[in-house]
Amino acid sequence: MIKIEVKTGKPYTVKIGNGIINNAGEEAKALGLDGRILIISDDNVAALYIEKVKLSFESAGFEVLSFVIPHGEESKSAENLIAILNFAAENALSRTDTFVALGGGVVGDLCGFAAAVYMRGTNFIQLPTTLLAAVDSSVGGKTAIDLDAGKNLAGAFYQPKLVLCDTKTLDTLPDEEFSNGMAEVIKYGMFCNKELLDILTEGNADIEEIIARCVEIKARVVEADEFDKGERMFLNFGHTVAHAVEALSGYKTPHGSAVAIGMAVITKACTAKGVCPSEVLDVLLPLLEKYNLPHVCPYDIEEVYNVTLKDKKNAHGTITLVLPTAKGKSKLEKCDYNKLKEIITLGLK
Ligand code: NAD
Numbered sequence: 001m002i003k004i005e006v007k008t009g010k011p012y013t014v015k016i017g018n019g020i021i022n023n024a025g026e027e028a029k030a031l032g033l034d035g036r037i038l039i040i041s042d043d044n045v046a047a048l049y050i051e052k053v054k055l056s057f058e059s060a061g062f063e064v065l066s067f068v069i070p071h072g073e074e075s076k077s078a079e080n081l082i083a084i085l086n087f088a089a090e091n092a093l094s095r096t097d098t099f100v101a102l103g104g105g106v107v108g109d110l111c112g113f114a115a116a117v118y119m120r121g122t123n124f125i126q127l128p129t130t131l132l133a134a135v136d137s138s139v140g141g142k143t144a145i146d147l148d149a150g151k152n153l154a155g156a157f158y159q160p161k162l163v164l165c166d167t168k169t170l171d172t173l174p175d176e177e178f179s180n181g182m183a184e185v186i187k188y189g190m191f192c193n194k195e196l197l198d199i200l201t202e203g204n205a206d207i208e209e210i211i212a213r214c215v216e217i218k219a220r221v222v223e224a225d226e227f228d229k230g231e232r233m234f235l236n237f238g239h240t241v242a243h244a245v246e247a248l249s250g251y252k253t254p255h256g257s258a259v260a261i262g263m264a265v266i267t268k269a270c271t272a273k274g275v276c277p278s279e280v281l282d283v284l285l286p287l288l289e290k291y292n293l294p295h296v297c298p299y300d301i302e303e304v305y306n307v308t309l310k311d312k313k314n315a316h317g318t319i320t321l322v323l324p325t326a327k328g329k330s331k332l333e334k335c336d337y338n339k340l341k342e343i344i345t346l347g348l349k
C-alpha cells in the first residue's frame with residue numbers, strides 16, 4: 001500500500017492499494033471516528049461494492065445507512081443534494097457522524113458538498129472507484145453540484161478526512177471510463193512532469209504507481225494553493241476548451257474525453273504560436289490515441305469561443321490559460337478575449 005499525506009489546513013492521508021476498501025471500517029476507527037456512517041453511491045457502483053463496504057464498517061462497530069443515486073452527471077444535482085440532506089436529517093445524523101462517498105467523481109463531488117453543508121460540516125471519507133476520481137476528484141477538497149446554468153456552479157472547498165483508493169475496484173471499470181481517467185493522468189504529465197509522460201509513452205508502470213504519482217503531484221499543488229487562487233490553476237490544463245465541449249454536448253461528452261480534446265486544442269495553438277516546440281504535440285497526440293481518447297474538437301471556432309466567454313473562471317475581461325511550453329512544462333498566462341479567440345482559432349484549425 002502507498003500512503004500520501006495531503007498537508008492542507010486540515011491534513012489527511014490518501015492510501016492506494018489493492019483490496020483496501022475491505023478495511024475502510026478499521027481505517028475510520030483508527031482516525032477516531034465513531035457513530036454512524038452514511039454511504040452515498042450510485043446504482044452501478046452500489047451493485048458491485050456497497051455490501052462489501054457496509055460489512056467493513058459494521059464489522060468495525062459502526063451503524064451504516066446508505067443512499068443510492070442513479071449513475072451519471074445528471075445526478076450531481078440540487079435535487080439529489082437536498083434529498084441526501086433530508087435523508088440525513090430524517091435519520092437524525094449528527095455532525096460527528098460520517099458521510100462516505102463510494103464511487104466516481106459524480107458521487108464524490110455530490111457527497112462532499114452534502115458533507116460540507118450538513119449541519120455546517122460533518123466528517124467525510126472518499127472511496128474513489130474510477131481512475132478519474134482516484135487521480136483527481138477525490139483529492140483536494142473541491143466539491144460541487146451542477147446548476148441549470150452550468151457545471152460545478154455551487155460547491156465548497158471541503159477536504160475529506162481520508163481517501164482510500166482501492167485499485168481492485170478499477171477491474172470492473174468500463175474501458176471508456178478508464179480512458180477518461182487517463183486523460184487526467186496525461187494532464188499531470190503535460191503540465192508538470194516529463195517523467196510521467198515518458199512512463200506513459202513507454203507503458204512500463206503499473207496503475208498503482210501511476211495513481212500515486214498523480215496524487216503526489218495533486219497533493220503538492222493543493223497544499224500550495226488550497227483555495228484556487230494561483231498555482232492550483234495548473235490543474236486546469238486543457239479545461240477551458242473542455243468545459244466548452246462538455247457544455248456544447250449537453251454534458252453528454254464525459255469530462256475526461258473533453259479534457260483530452262481541450263489539451264490537444266491548446267497544445268496545437270501553442271505549437272502554432274511558437275510557445276512550445278512541436279515535440280510536445282508529438283508526445284501528446286499518440287498518448288491520447290494510445291488511451292482511446294479523442295483529440296479533434298467536434299465544434300466550430302465561434303461555438304467554442306462563445307461558450308468559453310461564459311466560463312466561471314472568466315474574471316474582468318481576462319481568462320487564465322495554462323499554456324504548454326515544453327515536454328512536462330507549462331505556464332499560466334492571463335489572456336484577454338482577443339488572445340483567447342486567437343488561441344481557439346489556432347487550436348481548432
Ligand atoms: P462518474 O462518477 O460518472 O463515473 C463514471 C461511470 O463509471 C458511472 O457510470 C459510474 O457508475 C461508473 N463506475 C464508477 N466506478 C465504477 C467501477 N469501479 N466499476 C464499474 N463502474 C463504475 O464519472 P467520473 O469520471 O469518475 O467523474 C466525473 C465527475 O468528476 C464530473 O462531474 C467532474 O466534474 C468531476 N470532477 C471533479 C473534480 C474535483 O476536483 N472535484 C476533478 C475532476 C472531475
Ligand code: GLY
Binds near residue numbers: 136139228232
Ligand atoms: N480538478 C481541479 C482541481 O482540483 O483544482
